Amino acid sequence: MFDLIDALLFDDVFVQLWEPQYDAIAHDEAEYQSLIQAVRKDVDSIDAIREGTLKRILNWKSARTKGYVHWWNYGLYIETVRDCLSMHGDDRLDAICKLPGVRERVGSTILHFIYPDTYPIFDIRTLEALRYLGADLGKSFSVNNYYRFREYLISTQVVLNRWTLRELDRAIFAFHKRSPEIFGATLGNGRRAQSTTHPYYCPRSGA
Numbered sequence: 001m002f003d004l005i006d007a008l009l010f011d012d013v014f015v016q017l018w019e020p021q022y023d024a025i026a027h028d029e030a031e032y033q034s035l036i037q038a039v040r041k042d043v044d045s046i047d048a049i050r051e052g053t054l055k056r057i058l059n060w061k062s063a064r065t066k067g068y069v070h071w072w073n074y075g076l077y078i079e080t081v082r083d084c085l086s087m088h089g090d091d092r093l094d095a096i097c098k099l100p101g102v103r104e105r106v107g108s109t110i111l112h113f114i115y116p117d118t119y120p121i122f123d124i125r126t127l128e129a130l131r132y133l134g135a136d137l138g139k140s141f142s143v144n145n146y147y148r149f150r151e152y153l154i155s156t157q158v159v160l161n162r163w164t165l166r167e168l169d170r171a172i173f174a175f176h177k178r179s180p181e182i183f184g185a186t187l188g189n190g191r192r193a194q195s196t197t198h199p200y201y202c203p204r205s206g207a
Contacts, residue, residue: 008159009133009152015163015171018178022170025177031060032166039113047085048078049110061109061121068101076100084111089118093143104141112165120153120165122146125176128183 023029038053049057051074058066070076080099084092096107108122120126122141127149131137135152138145157165176183 008156009130009135010156010171012160012162014175015160015168017171018174019163019167019171021174021178025174028060031056035060035113036116043085043114046078048081049114051077054110057110057113058106062106065101065106070100073100081110081114084114090147092119093146097143104143104146108146117165118154120150120169122149123169123173125183126169126172129172129176132182 035053035056038056039049042048042050042053051071054069054077055066058069077099080096084095087095092111093104093107096102096110097104099107102110105122105124108119111119112121127137127139127141127145130149130152131139135149137148137152153165153168157163157168160168163171
């Protein structure tokens with residue numbers, strides 16, 4: 001476990017403004033909710049994640065990762081997930097990232113679908129936004145940086161307890177995506193970022 005961080009990076013008003021904007025950006029919430037149910041059924045029935053469910057998770061998060069997974073040896077993935085279910089929480093990401101094709105961002109996503117209330121998804125937009133809002137986080141996608149990232153989000157969720165981790169993630173993602181004046185005007189694939197058409201609000205600026 002970890003100690004909660006006494007540093008609220010954003011407030012309820014921030015989440016109220018940005019969280020609803022996520023659906024105009026990503027269009028993936030229905031599949032997210034379906035995957036939450038699918039993973040719960042898999043874990044309840046076989047104490048692991050079925051191959052088809054993992055493929056859906058990767059399609060949702062990072063489809064190119066499927067090319068690096070050793071599907072011919074899927075038993076290893078089943079065994080590792082089962083091990084994660086029985087081990088100490090702080091060891092899970094290390095364990096799952098030892099699987100072929102699974103790094104910290106994908107590993108955190110797999111763990112999030114198993115433990116949606118305690119494992120936030122490690123994402124470049126979320127990490128950059130938290131750093132901008134004042135989080136003492138490195139730029140790397142390392143296991144150690146993930147657990148610090150997680151501490152910030154869990155600590156915030158404890159205070160803003162009307163919101164789930166998923167809803168906080170949606171708000172932060174939307175804030176980043178619709179703030180090209182802060183994070184850059186183009187995305188990785190060359191498309192221009194979408195400027196917000198709503199009143200701008202960021203706790204750091206107070207505006």
